Amino acid sequence: MRYSKLFGKTIHNDPKDVKLVSHKLLLRGGFISESVAGRYYFLPLGWLVHDKIKRIIKEEMDRSGAQEMLAPTLHPLELWQETNRTNTAGFELLKVKDRRGAEFALGGTAEEMFVDVVRKMTVSYKDLPFTVYQFSNKFRDEMRARGGLLRVREFVMKDAYSFHTDDMDFKKEYEKMGETYRTIFKRLGLETDKVAADGGYIGGEYCHEFVVPHAEGEDKYFASEDGKYIIHEDIATFTLEEMNLEEELKNYEEVEAVRGNTMEDGVKVHNLPLWQQLKDVVYADEKGDLILAILRGDLEVNEVKLKNVTGAIDLRAATEEEIRAIGSEPGFISPVGLKGKVKIVADKSLRTVVNMYGGANKKNLDALNMNIDRDFQPDLEGDIAMVQDGYLAPDGKSKLVEKRGIEVGHVFQLGYHYSKKMKGAEFADKDGSLKPYYMGCYGIGLGRTMATIVEKYNDDKGIIWPESVAPFKHHLIVLGNDEAIRSTADQLYNSLLAKRVEVLYDDREGPTAGEKFADADLIGIPNRLVISKKTVAEESLEYKKRSEEGAKLIKISEFLSTLDKV
């Protein structure tokens, strides 16, 4: 490809409001262009990279025995109603109605579609197991879409679905797909952590994310120092120390407390430890019902855990008006006396402390010596606290280390979650009886994977693509407009094309050597070949790896014959 003809050139200035390295470099390198927030064009250069990622995924999926196919993008909404997902996933589901009045969901994930195509067939135990997959556009109605390809509203996803007779058979595929994912990411230059995670609205009982460790990743997870435990913060548990359980229960009392609204204000006024303070946080769920989450003062609420304990689909902070309407006061909330007025959810940490202090539901009034069961009775109890770096693993031995990373893949056990809800999603077993399929599903976002590679492989000059996904293998640069130089470069270009070597040829006449080198560094093709007056004199080219510093002169003939050997 001649760079002069390439659609989508480098951009010299940093784009505005762009923070992430991958976002900046992909825009500046001419790989992507923004349509509107969260929706990107892949320019020809970017599409080459995307396609290489796709091919690697396809090769490994095929090798695993999975079969590629394609489902429609518009999903009949009835299917999502059958599994009740219009409610659980409703907030990020785009819907469209055609002129005959039929309603469709713009697929964000396609479990129902794949169950639907399978249940229309006659499936016997002999046909199982099988895994089918597709590459297709997925849509998410995200409120915020920032960070380039890392969080978008439309993207190509490889999603796979497996169908089994039972749990045992599924587990083999789940293992195999996990290995397939590791191989895929390794070939893409990405080492991944396999992190037990929360399944969100996908359903099922367990799932794992493939996470590339990265300081600026959105995913927070924890690994125990002994390596036995690696788990997303949303489902991570930890061992709680018992604090003052040996203390005698004192009498509940209320005292005047002229203070501010923060936890620190409480500590100062009462001169008691933070962990002994009762923390109260009020939320409203998607129906507007209020939830009072209570926990030890040194802990924070994890909202995903709170959703899982309460069954809420969406949560937001309650307003001051809502808090007052249940008979309380912001900054002075207490579960004491609120039974029946709000759903009280207690973290299990409240079983590690006695004689707690905190607000008493009136301005400037605090309570002392609050004790669970005696003074307040939660409606629900569970683990709703955020893990923190340094906490003890559930086994109480190893410390938990906080990690951050970017989720690039996700595998899910679905079990009977879909097949039991969707009528006729059954196979004929050996004895002729009809049984629901046992299922799993497996996803990789291609654009996000591409951005993650850039996040990992770059320097202050630009991208450094791994060979496996580089848009071209070689970046040929001609310096000078002299006839002899040009014809040498043209000839080299043609020789490379004849050998089917992927080469980008910067044949532009205007830019200086410095500009061409800067563009090459920005674009990040692994090998740079320069033809200049100097090299032509020696029938050579200057060769430099993008990932290394030094350049060296190589005879052109020698260079070409090396290629033959590969």
Place this chain on the structure above:
Amino acid sequence: MRYSKLFGKTIHNDPKDVKLVSHKLLLRGGFISESVAGRYYFLPLGWLVHDKIKRIIKEEMDRSGAQEMLAPTLHPLELWQETNRTNTAGFELLKVKDRRGAEFALGGTAEEMFVDVVRKMTVSYKDLPFTVYQFSNKFRDEMRARGGLLRVREFVMKDAYSFHTDDMDFKKEYEKMGETYRTIFKRLGLETDKVAADGGYIGGEYCHEFVVPHAEGEDKYFASEDGKYIIHEDIATFTLEEMNLEEELKNYEEVEAVRGNTMEDGVKVHNLPLWQQLKDVVYADEKGDLILAILRGDLEVNEVKLKNVTGAIDLRAATEEEIRAIGSEPGFISPVGLKGKVKIVADKSLRTVVNMYGGANKKNLDALNMNIDRDFQPDLEGDIAMVQDGYLAPDGKSKLVEKRGIEVGHVFQLGYHYSKKMKGAEFADKDGSLKPYYMGCYGIGLGRTMATIVEKYNDDKGIIWPESVAPFKHHLIVLGNDEAIRSTADQLYNSLLAKRVEVLYDDREGPTAGEKFADADLIGIPNRLVISKKTVAEESLEYKKRSEEGAKLIKISEFLSTLDKV
């Protein structure tokens, strides 16, 4: 691929309500499965064919110098408003609103999107011309979707867009793309007619369809016997004979005519030729405004031509009430006296006849000796008549022959249609002045192409895929469950895989020889290889081409060595 593991098997009974051969065979062969009307899954076998079609298109597009990229599927609606296409294409445009209130069109075609990405860049005359293309899902809100993959509501389209400094430069690309299309279709086994056609809501001044001649095609077009003229019925013109222009104009008169409402009734009552009768057809446009189309009695209205003459976007037949509301009477309509009450559009055929007869806007009242200009004055005049088989070409020499076919590709001159409407869609010319780009666009529907191949290549037993798009090259069948037979077949299968030969291996134990042969014929893979007791005894396989009758025995070793030679 082992057939026992393939997802999507053959179906033995003809599906209900399926008329077209391609629809039936693709369903029965296990290539596609219907989601809801007009939306299909491509099962693994069908997706292999789709992918081969895609690869051939990609190879030829790349060879032509076009560059693949990808635009978002959701198009910001503002872009379609800029070019006013929300009105012209509104009827088949699916729209979606996200939760922040932003509106999008589900792309049916992507001119605005490609202009938008280009205008965001700095483009100089040096960057032009270029052609970019994508394979992406397209959506059409069709009222009727029947016929399998021939008319669907969602499909993968290859759409390309070219950008030029001027008309001259564009014409070169238009020629080149025409040749590219011919090559693509030829490689796919399809001979095409390049038919001048109507551009519909795409805009531009001219366009050509690539049509595969086929008796049941939806496209009607005309070719002159001398081959000089090949044109879609919607824009085809023809030479009109002058009928009775030598007659003297007689006096207009109205007479009682107790008759039915048809043209034939008029002929019988007045005993005059059909061509002398004035034909009146009333339409309502998309705003509800009425249009009276008048033409010679022996001609029919072509609604696309009528739209082009009037600028109407959508037309429907007027109701009897609407006809009476303008002071007329169904079956007795006349333009005489309706001036100002309805837009009168006269076909140019009215200039070939005098003293016409027909209704007089009252029940059982007819008019005689109606003459254009004297008795009625049209608001618009033009060519609004359907061509018929046997009419004379515009040059008046050669006869027009009616042909039918399936449109598989379409190339459009767009000119400045988009770039002049979209602000900033300009390039810097040599003198530094900003000028709008001159554009073209070029589409191929992949699913429809696949169905067309099946329409052309089939017999009463099933599909006969051309080698270039067959899902596999060989269909290996093992007959009998005997250990020796099985192991010979397995070994052959493995040898073929090792040679990277594409092979589908029918390794099922249940079906009879007849069932396996019938499935192979239905699926239509070009070469059938059978291993049976008989062949094993002779260390041979039975080889048969799907397209030929006879089978022959070939030594397995010989067969394998032939493959090496290819």
